[in-house]
Amino acid sequence: MNLAVKAPRRQRGNSRAAESFPQPTARPQPAALLAWYDRHRRRLPWRAAPGKRSDPYRVWLSEIMLQQTTVKAVAPYYARFLARWPDVRALAAAPLDEVLKGWAGLGYYSRARNLHACACAVVARHGGIFPSDEAALRALPGIGGYTAAAIAAIAYDAAVVPVDGNVERVIARLYAVETPLPAAKRDIGQLARGFRPQNRAGDFAQALMDLGATICTPKRPACSLCPWRGGCVAQARGEAEAFPRRTPKREGALRRGAAFVARRTDGYLLLRTRPPRGLLGGMTEVPTNAWTVDFEAADALKDAPRFSRNVSGKKDIAWRRVPGIVRHVFTHFPLELVVYAAEIPTNAQPPKGARWVALDAIAEEALPSLMRKVIAHGLGL
DNA sequence: AATCCGTGGTC
DNA sequence: TGACCAAGGAT
Numbered sequence: 001m002n003l004a005v006k007a008p009r010r011q012r013g014n015s016r017a018a019e020s021f022p023q024p025t026a027r028p029q030p031a032a033l034l035a036w037y038d039r040h041r042r043r044l045p046w047r048a049a050p051g052k053r054s055d056p057y058r059v060w061l062s063e064i065m066l067q068q069t070t071v072k073a074v075a076p077y078y079a080r081f082l083a084r085w086p087d088v089r090a091l092a093a094a095p096l097d098e099v100l101k102g103w104a105g106l107g108y109y110s111r112a113r114n115l116h117a118c119a120c121a122v123v124a125r126h127g128g129i130f131p132s133d134e135a136a137l138r139a140l141p142g143i144g145g146y147t148a149a150a151i152a153a154i155a156y157d158a159a160v161v162p163v164d165g166n167v168e169r170v171i172a173r174l175y176a177v178e179t180p181l182p183a184a185k186r187d188i189g190q191l192a193r194g195f196r197p198q199n200r201a202g203d204f205a206q207a208l209m210d211l212g213a214t215i216c217t218p219k220r221p222a223c224s225l226c227p228w229r230g231g232c233v234a235q236a237r238g239e240a241e242a243f244p245r246r247t248p249k250r251e252g253a254l255r256r257g258a259a260f261v262a263r264r265t266d267g268y269l270l271l272r273t274r275p276p277r278g279l280l281g282g283m284t285e286v287p288t289n290a291w292t293v294d295f296e297a298a299d300a301l302k303d304a305p306r307f308s309r310n311v312s313g314k315k316d317i318a319w320r321r322v323p324g325i326v327r328h329v330f331t332h333f334p335l336e337l338v339v340y341a342a343e344i345p346t347n348a349q350p351p352k353g354a355r356w357v358a359l360d361a362i363a364e365e366a367l368p369s370l371m372r373k374v375i376a377h378g379l380g381l
Numbered sequence: 382a383a384t385c386c387g388t389g390g391t392c
Numbered sequence: 393t394g395a396c397c398a399a400g401g402a403t
Binding site: 205 | 401
């Protein structure tokens with residue numbers, strides 16, 4: 001192997017990282033955290049009983065659901081998924097649409113698409129067994145650096161430290177890291193690696209995350225209860241809450257648009273499926289126009305769905321503007337939709353790409369929360 | 382590197 | 393009420 005042509009190693013090793021940050025007076029000990037964890041570990045649906053081995057499928061499923069999502073929001077979804085698809089082969093065998101329906105309301109729908117793709121890949125590439133090493137996990141759809149480390153540590157007890165938002169906060173406070181996130185991710189990851197445990201790696205990983213979730217919280221951290229209190233620079237300064245620093249993210253411009261709630265007189269609703277990628281990709285929606293910054297309400301009806309005119313004479317559909325506005329906030333822009341509603345004759349054929357769905361059945365559709373709000377508004381619920 | 386990608390809870 | 397942000401990943 002020709003080492004000479006390799007690029008020089010980036011100078012961000014332990015030594016430099018250690019010199020760059022204020023050192024805690026007493027270095028936090030993994031044993032102290034594990035002892036705290038043994039007393040205060042949270043009982044979570046996906047967490048194995050103490051001393052029991054975790055099922056990699058359950059660890060993976062929970063970790064994907066928990067990405068940018070709270071424990072409380074995930075719990076019912078996790079229970080439903082596990083009951084319906086108890087192992088990776090069952091999930092791989094499910095139609096993607098069923099997975100999207102099950103995911104509806106959880107958000108970040110690319111996670112659901114990747115979840116299904118990952119299940120298929122585990123079956124195809126790994127014989128239905130999740131790999132145990134980070135690199136192989138990292139190569140699977142929807143599994144990034146954090147999730148690969150989390151699965152390796154929690155399911156296989158690999159000596160790695162997954163760094164999620166909780167761990168970033170804990171580390172940033174321990175060392176009073178001045179670099180704001182997300183630029184500080186590399187440095188924080190390096191510092192976290194310094195805590196790589198000799199044993200009980202899975203417990204240590206979960207302990208670190210529990211610490212961030214219950215003690216080292218974003219607001220009003222309970223420092224007096226922290227097992228690592230003595231080793232925390234930010235707490236020693238009385239500034240724990242000021243970390244981690246963050247660069248403010250600039251907000252997206254308000255977009256507006258119109259949505260059309262077409263109700264057939266015999267109790268059907270006009271729905272369609274969004275394109276497979278992008279915003280709300282693959283999910284169900286009522287017909288809408290394009291959501292734009294310069295939306296003109298006066299032009300909204302130009303984009304209303306059109307029905308074949310050989311039904312019910314040539315009379316135009318009587319769209320009525322439903323009073324009020326549906327507001328919704330996406331990660332990168334706020335949205336305001338005006339809603340139009342109409343009663344459509346029973347024999348009207350749906351426009352191309354759309355379909356009639358019984359009102360009784362819309363609860364099982366892959367409807368994102370925004371569309372549930374729109375439908376409720378348009379139906380006067 | 383910067384953007385895109387949901388939703389609901391909290392204070 | 394509105395800003396913050398949660399067990400991030402893909403491009």
